[in-house]
Amino acid sequence: MKTYKVLLVDDDEDDYILTKDIFNEIPQRENYKLSWINNYEEAINAMLKSHYDIYLVDYRLGKYTGLDLLNEAIKSNVDEPIIILTGKGDSKVDEEALEIGAADYLVKDKIDPFTIERSIRYAVKHRLSLKALRDSEKKFRIIFERSKEPFLIIDSLGTIKDINNAGLAFFGYTKEEMLTINSNNLFRNGQDGVRFSEIMDGKGAINDFETEFKSGNNSFRKVSISAFLQIDQHATEELYYCIIHDITDLKKVDKEYINAEKAALIERIAKSLANEITNPLSNINLSIEQLKSEIKPDKEDAKVYIDIIQSNFERINLLISDFITSTQSIDLNIQARSLNILLDESLEQLSKELNQNNITLNKNFNQTDLFVDVDYDKMVNTFYHIIENAIAAKSSKITIEVIYENESAIVFIKDNGEGIDTQNQEKIFEPFFTTKQKNMGLGLTNAQKNILNHRGKLLVDSAKNEGTTFKIILPISNQSTLWD
Secondary structure (H helix, E strand, O other): OOOEEEEEEOOOHHHHHHHHHHHHOOOOHHHEEEEEEOOHHHHHHHHHOOOOOEEEEEOEEOOEEHHHHHHHHHHOOOOOOEEEEEOOOOHHHHHHHHHHOOOEEEEHHHOOHHHHHHHHHHHHHHHHHHHHHHHHHHHHHHHHHHOOOOEEEEEOOOEEEEEOHHHHHHHOOOHHHHOOOEHHHHEOOHHHHHHHHHHHHHHOEEEEEEEEEEOOOOOEEEEEEEEEEEEOOOOOOEEEEEEEEEOHHHHHHHHHHHHHHHHHHHHHHHHHHHHHHHHHHHHHHHHHHHHHHHOOOOOHHHHHHHHHHHHHHHHHHHHHHHHHHHHOOOOOOEEEEEHHHHHHHHHHHOHHHHHHOOOEEEEEOOOOOOEEEEEHHHHHHHHHHHHHHHHHOOOOEEEEEEEEEOOEEEEEEEEOOOOOOHHHHOOOOOOOOOOOOOOOOOHHHHHHHHHHHOOOEEEEEEOOOOOEEEEEEEEEOOOHHHHO
């Protein structure tokens, strides 16, 4: 066992002799080596140089007190434990000593070999525990500050206690602003916040809790939260340590992959059904024409029924043709085209609908006209369908913004209409899915296919009664410099 060097700080030599006698009676006295200093100045000098493992400090030190020495030692970051020796009836002194940072206190008249040995052992173990805790906190603080992922510390009521720099960048607030926000208000869906708290209260930890957070600029990000509960050493406060993983881009990639797989599957199904459907339709059409030629002029009722059959045949035939066309890969006539002209052409074709619905149109095009390699008709048709969708959503305002970013032209088409339910957002690009009457549900399907065929991306962000934003990303034309 290690031999502990103990320093007694006491201005009374008689007390030192008595203390030495007590140490000699400790059963394992060879584990303790007692030294003595009788003044404040030498004591603080010894403490600052860490000459001893533990200090026994008498409350009365001439013109100073043991609390003065304790205060000075704490301020100077003395790491070794300090035990204060007090007289009878000094309970206030004892409490103050513990509040300042003393490891323990002993009443001088009640000191015996077992009491002092137990107090020293406790103080040393406590000091080692605190050192391990401080080292752990120091390591955690380094990880906390340097982490590239947002790190949030909150209490059980949602009060934000701390946040790292990555978290501030993620949410777009200053630290002062974040500390005034309740974490429950960060959830886009309030029920997710309730569910998160219930799981943490019940289990004390959670992994990969997926939700959406909103930031200071009112944008939304999909996240996965991993968190654990920590109770402080005094059991007075429960803290949730939350690591936030931004999975927005990952979800977009997954969604694009699923949409591409879905489109390929639909195309295979459409091709296999094309002959199976069109051949019977052709036979039906020939039969209708034959019946019309054989019906006598006076059979007016029969003619009416034949016309109804033919009208519905034509509708079914058009529906099947549009479906097959929407799934087929068609050769594109690619040329460098002005993005502003493409959008203006789409808006011109919809000018009547925009006026009839009293829709305010805001255009915020890039100052430098951007050129993209596209099939003119296909891309005009794409913008047409997306803007038409905004009109159908009962919008009063539509904003079209064009920006240049990362070698790409990005078009935002924003409306303030009805928005799209979360459960429907995964379906809006599926053939024949529509929530509008007299709509075949192929407009957005064709729009997405056209964007993908142009090596672009079509993203949507929407919420019920909060409007919808379509984001179209297209590669900039290599020939764009020729047009400048």
